[in-house]
Amino acid sequence: MAENNVDYSAKIRGVVAQDLLSGRIDLLLGWEKGHYWWQSRPLFARDQADLERLAWDSFCAVNLSRYLVDELKENKKVGVLLKGCDARALNRLVQDNMVPRERVIAYGLPCPGMLNYAALLEAAAGRKPDGIAEENGQVTVRGGGVELTVPRDRVLLDKCRHCLYPNPVHCDQLLLTPVGERQAPERFSAVQERESLSSDARFAYWEKQLERCLRCYACRQACPYCSCRECFVEQEQPRWLSKASQPSENFMFHLIRAYHGAGRCIDCGECQRACPVGIPLQELNRKLIKDINELYGHYEAGLDPGQEPPLLTYRPDDPAAFSEK
Amino acid sequence: MIKSIKKEHLAHLWERLASNGPLYLPVKEGPALLFKPWREGAAVDLETVSSTVSPKEVFLPRDEVYMQFSRAGQKLELHPAVQEPAGRLIAFGLRSCDLRAVELLDMVFCRKEPVDEPYAARRENTTLVALACGEPDPFCFCTAFGVDPVNAPGADVQAWWNRDDLVLEAETARGEALFTLAGELLAERNAVDRPERPATTDFSLPLEGLPKRLKERFDDPAWGRLYRSCIGCGACTYVCPTCHCFDVQDFGHHARGQRFRCWDSCMYKEFTVMAGGHNPRLTRKERVRQRFLHKLQYFPENYGVYACVGCGRCLRSCPVNLDVVQAIRALGGETVEQR
């Protein structure tokens, strides 16, 4: 994608500029470059000068749909650039009545997967990379006078490795050509590995992972399904959760959050990407997705806004493990 | 006094130093690098320049019980929590930016009355070993704040790499006591030149006179744009070496329990909300402004120095790349925006 970044960005800019300048939308949510070539951060564009900074490259990982909840309080109509995962996030927010769909113009961006700076560093084998070029599923990392080429799959963000829906669904306008099906590895492999452990070993594994949780709640704040106006974490009367960073409290937070996402998590992986200490939160989410699939039949959250999440509907033949016991 | 140890013998050194009390050093846990007490098998990493989370937790733990309570009928007993017999703490491998941050925390907790006894006790009881930086991380900009990456004032021992040797120079009596504890594991060494000061970016930040300009720009519309990307998590505050806000909570039931303090973040909306519901810092805009002004205006007004050390942790960890450099660039200049 890199060699065409400039063209793509210009093409996107051209389309959204028309809508922004004509007043069809009051605000465009997109991305602009950060301090570094490997950072693209949210852009809140209101005029042509803002749009000049719009960038679409392999580092636009931030899911912008979550910003709609707040921005629609101040703007009548908001345009938003959405990757495959972001588009399903929007569908979820619409299903939860957090975002009125008619006040959003969703511009779809087929996504080849976003790149991981840490993986690029590793690929640079000790040299300091100062840029990349991309061609035919290969990424060339430049640095220290040397160029090293690696398959794109090797340097993807964790959250993109198992992507099943790189092309945005239910958008108002698709801005670029759809990308082809990706050969994604089986996404439940880590879950199956954990399931094969004894419960003691599984507990030890999670205790070790969750021990480093800072309780910064970046996972929750980045998450498109965590849209409760007041989270149980902050409720004081009664207080469900202590701020002590004890194993019991860390487990309580992450498990309640994962269960709350059952059938609603779109597996976008923003939680794991946002986590400053790298807790593999997608494993927890995928365990719930796998269980839901096994108990209620295959369900992909956010894919079809007309199809209610299984735990928000009732069917007489739903499994009733609790009442049977 | 200068001594050294070969890289391959460091595991022995860790074991020795940990025999006398907790030895905190940078340990790899998953993809994160954290200051943790050394344990057999810990993945110590002295190469990576800055830890994911700053070493402030050595002195200001994420949570810390300081009171026990018990109640029988109308009688209430309140006791200071019994501190675990810690022995002497050693914090090994702090970088120059981390040391400067400890100095800033000292200003708040030790030098301003009343002295914060739990912090001061831990601080008093800790030997600090600073490690000079070789190649800086791309996120580093400590030189902008006058930090010298290879020389950390305030350290008890200054260490640096000389090829595969870790060279250590004792700067204080505590440092010499650490040499005594290490004993024969450290070899005598003639004076070795300290490493060259590496080049870091300083982002050409307009720091001269910044607090005054920020004060004038409190109502600047630029704040209204800067905060928008903030998602309201506390990642920046928790990885930051100088953020030190805390909360006090009780844990337990009517008859018995504990009171502890724990990290808290000015980025959370609950941070300032009052019992009746009024919140003086109601939106993310006020909260983002508070965090950056605390570092760049309020702390300098109260203590005469910036509360940023250029460690770059917020540049690395913010999920949406909203960091202190971006704030200084957006609001550090002369122009007050009219909009």
Added chain:
Amino acid sequence: MSSVNPLLPYQVRLLDLITETPDIKTLRVAGGNGVPFDFRPGQCAMLSLPPVGEALFSITSSPTCTDCLEFSIKQVGSVSSALHALSPGSELGLRGPYGNGFPVEDLKGKDLLFIGGGIGLAPLRSLINYCLAHRADYGKVDIVYGARSPADLIQRVEINERWPAEPDAAVHLTVDAESPGWHGHVGFVPAYVSELAIAPENRVAVTCGPPVMIKFVLKALEELGFTPEQVITTLEMRMKCGVGKCGRCNIGSVYVCKDGPVFTLAQLKNLPPEY
């Protein structure tokens, strides 16, 4: 180095619990030797009731009252609710005093105008009783006090009997709306202040109450000719430590817990409007 953790409370006993209004009670507490610390009017203290927590309240008794500390507390949060539910004889935790308090030295020789609304009388009461106890040091005392209804007025013995009986003192009571049995003034506090038109010469106004009341009282005082240096108010913020370290009660570089809660209007005008 101090060896005492400044966050550690100690036990005191609840002597009595007086119901002032449907949602305000006055707690009278004392340690083994009565009042456990020296303090100035306008200072605060942290009351603890584990495992519910602790919260900061202004001390409503005057330092001249030596048998106990008094706190008038409105039931709004979990700690205040738990304090309201205590029975006399119960023990609770206390630490303090915190904050700067009122500038009692600077006020000497001045006429005083106190303006309180609802629970906002609590910090003022400490200063009023202090000034009345040192009567010769202070000039005329006017007290304007209002609440939503007659049932919401606190310290009724003092506002109706004791204070009006003091030499050179007047109490002007008001309630927001007409009420059966109420023959006094009706109307909001700021309007009453304008109506009374108390002259600003050699006078200092001290006000405390709900934010909206303070806002309009400040405006009324300005119209009467009070300068920002002649107006004193107290602020309230969420606090945890009380000693300027936990980081939540700052307004700009000022910490309300230790640099406040008492500010002149001139000082407030120099601070960001974040309170």
